[in-house]
Amino acid sequence: MSGPYRGSCLCGAVRFEVDAFLADAAHCHCRMCRKFHGASFATFATAKRDAFRWLQGEDRLKRYTADNGTTRTFCGDCGSSLSFHSPRANQDEIEITMGTLDDDVPLEPSAHIFVGSAASWTRLTDSLPKHDTERSSPEVKR
Numbered sequence: 329m330s331g332p333y334r335g336s337c338l339c340g341a342v343r344f345e346v347d348a349f350l351a352d353a354a355h356c357h358c359r360m361c362r363k364f365h366g367a368s369f370a371t372f373a374t375a376k377r378d379a380f381r382w383l384q385g386e387d388r389l390k391r392y393t394a395d396n397g398t399t400r401t402f403c404g405d406c407g408s409s410l411s412f413h414s415p416r417a418n419q420d421e422i423e424i425t426m427g428t429l430d431d432d433v434p435l436e437p438s439a440h441i442f443v444g445s446a447a448s449w450t451r452l453t454d455s456l457p458k459h460d461t462e463r464s465s466p467e468v469k470r
Contacts, residue, residue: 334383335429337408342385344410346424349435350374353426354463357450358442364392364400364409365425368450371437372412372423380422439463 336343353373361370390404397415412423444460459465
Protein backbone atom coordinates (compact mmCIF):
# COMPACT_ATOMS: atom_id res chain seq x y z
CA MET A 329 0.00 0.00 0.00
CA SER A 330 2.67 2.43 -1.07
CA GLY A 331 1.96 5.95 -2.19
CA PRO A 332 2.53 8.68 -1.78
CA TYR A 333 -1.13 9.46 -1.14
CA ARG A 334 -2.32 13.00 -0.63
CA GLY A 335 -5.12 14.37 1.46
CA SER A 336 -6.57 17.72 2.44
CA CYS A 337 -9.25 19.44 4.46
CA LEU A 338 -12.49 20.71 2.98
CA CYS A 339 -11.24 24.27 2.37
CA GLY A 340 -7.81 23.16 1.12
CA ALA A 341 -5.87 25.16 3.71
CA VAL A 342 -4.31 21.98 5.16
CA ARG A 343 -2.67 19.35 2.98
CA PHE A 344 -0.80 16.19 3.92
CA GLU A 345 0.95 13.23 2.34
CA VAL A 346 1.31 9.59 3.36
CA ASP A 347 3.94 7.29 1.87
CA ALA A 348 2.29 4.05 2.96
CA PHE A 349 -0.58 2.77 5.08
CA LEU A 350 -0.62 -0.13 7.48
CA ALA A 351 -3.31 -2.75 6.95
CA ASP A 352 -5.57 -1.99 9.92
CA ALA A 353 -8.18 0.54 8.74
CA ALA A 354 -11.46 0.48 10.66
CA HIS A 355 -14.87 2.10 11.04
CA CYS A 356 -15.12 3.56 14.57
CA HIS A 357 -18.59 3.88 16.15
CA CYS A 358 -17.56 5.42 19.49
CA ARG A 359 -19.64 8.33 20.73
CA MET A 360 -16.77 10.81 20.36
CA CYS A 361 -16.14 9.88 16.71
CA ARG A 362 -19.84 10.17 15.99
CA LYS A 363 -19.98 13.61 17.60
CA PHE A 364 -16.78 14.86 16.02
CA HIS A 365 -17.66 13.70 12.50
CA GLY A 366 -21.41 14.34 12.68
CA ALA A 367 -21.98 10.87 11.25
CA SER A 368 -22.78 7.36 12.42
CA PHE A 369 -19.08 6.40 12.34
CA ALA A 370 -15.63 7.60 11.31
CA THR A 371 -13.23 5.63 9.13
CA PHE A 372 -9.52 5.72 9.91
CA ALA A 373 -6.41 4.32 8.24
CA THR A 374 -3.15 3.94 10.14
CA ALA A 375 0.34 4.97 9.03
CA LYS A 376 3.75 5.14 10.61
CA ARG A 377 4.45 8.70 11.77
CA ASP A 378 7.64 8.81 9.71
CA ALA A 379 5.57 8.01 6.58
CA PHE A 380 3.22 10.96 7.23
CA ARG A 381 3.88 14.67 6.77
CA TRP A 382 1.94 17.92 6.67
CA LEU A 383 2.59 19.67 3.35
CA GLN A 384 0.71 22.90 3.97
CA GLY A 385 -1.29 24.66 6.65
CA GLU A 386 0.22 23.06 9.74
CA ASP A 387 -0.18 26.46 11.41
CA ARG A 388 -3.94 26.20 10.82
CA LEU A 389 -4.29 22.91 12.71
CA LYS A 390 -6.25 22.77 15.95
CA ARG A 391 -6.25 19.93 18.42
CA TYR A 392 -8.87 18.69 20.82
CA THR A 393 -7.80 16.37 23.63
CA ALA A 394 -10.69 14.53 25.28
CA ASP A 395 -10.88 13.47 28.92
CA ASN A 396 -9.68 9.98 27.95
CA GLY A 397 -6.48 11.44 26.46
CA THR A 398 -7.32 10.90 22.79
CA THR A 399 -6.36 13.78 20.52
CA ARG A 400 -8.23 14.77 17.38
CA THR A 401 -6.56 17.11 14.90
CA PHE A 402 -8.68 19.26 12.60
CA CYS A 403 -8.51 22.29 10.32
CA GLY A 404 -9.11 25.45 12.33
CA ASP A 405 -10.73 27.09 9.29
CA CYS A 406 -13.24 24.54 7.97
CA GLY A 407 -13.31 22.01 10.84
CA SER A 408 -12.36 18.94 8.77
CA SER A 409 -11.24 16.08 11.00
CA LEU A 410 -7.78 15.02 9.81
CA SER A 411 -6.12 12.72 12.32
CA PHE A 412 -6.58 10.91 15.60
CA HIS A 413 -4.23 9.56 18.22
CA SER A 414 -4.79 7.58 21.40
CA PRO A 415 -2.21 7.56 24.20
CA ARG A 416 -2.80 3.77 24.43
CA ALA A 417 -1.80 3.28 20.78
CA ASN A 418 1.65 2.80 19.33
CA GLN A 419 3.30 6.23 19.57
CA ASP A 420 5.04 5.65 16.22
CA GLU A 421 1.68 5.53 14.41
CA ILE A 422 -0.99 8.04 13.43
CA GLU A 423 -4.58 7.46 12.35
CA ILE A 424 -5.78 9.47 9.37
CA THR A 425 -9.42 10.03 8.44
CA MET A 426 -9.92 8.22 5.14
CA GLY A 427 -12.58 10.70 4.03
CA THR A 428 -9.93 13.41 3.70
CA LEU A 429 -7.80 11.46 1.22
CA ASP A 430 -7.71 13.01 -2.24
CA ASP A 431 -6.34 9.86 -3.86
CA ASP A 432 -7.87 6.42 -4.12
CA VAL A 433 -6.04 4.01 -1.84
CA PRO A 434 -5.85 0.23 -2.17
CA LEU A 435 -7.05 -0.17 1.39
CA GLU A 436 -10.42 -1.15 2.78
CA PRO A 437 -11.54 -1.10 6.40
CA SER A 438 -11.25 -4.54 7.94
CA ALA A 439 -13.42 -4.10 11.05
CA HIS A 440 -16.04 -2.11 12.90
CA ILE A 441 -14.86 -1.01 16.36
CA PHE A 442 -16.74 0.35 19.38
CA VAL A 443 -20.05 -1.02 18.06
CA GLY A 444 -21.17 -1.21 21.70
CA SER A 445 -21.72 2.56 21.46
CA ALA A 446 -23.00 2.65 17.88
CA ALA A 447 -25.98 4.86 17.10
CA SER A 448 -29.27 3.02 17.53
CA TRP A 449 -30.25 3.92 13.96
CA THR A 450 -27.11 2.40 12.42
CA ARG A 451 -27.49 -0.95 10.68
CA LEU A 452 -24.28 -2.88 10.14
CA THR A 453 -25.05 -5.17 7.24
CA ASP A 454 -21.59 -5.98 5.91
CA SER A 455 -19.54 -9.04 6.85
CA LEU A 456 -16.68 -7.18 8.57
CA PRO A 457 -15.81 -8.27 12.12
CA LYS A 458 -17.57 -6.18 14.76
CA HIS A 459 -15.93 -5.44 18.11
CA ASP A 460 -17.71 -4.08 21.18
CA THR A 461 -14.76 -1.81 21.96
CA GLU A 462 -11.23 -1.91 20.52
CA ARG A 463 -10.16 -4.31 17.78
CA SER A 464 -8.57 -6.50 20.45
CA SER A 465 -11.95 -7.04 22.15
CA PRO A 466 -13.96 -10.16 21.23
CA GLU A 467 -16.15 -10.05 18.15
CA VAL A 468 -19.85 -9.44 18.74
CA LYS A 469 -22.96 -10.20 16.74
CA ARG A 470 -24.90 -7.15 15.72
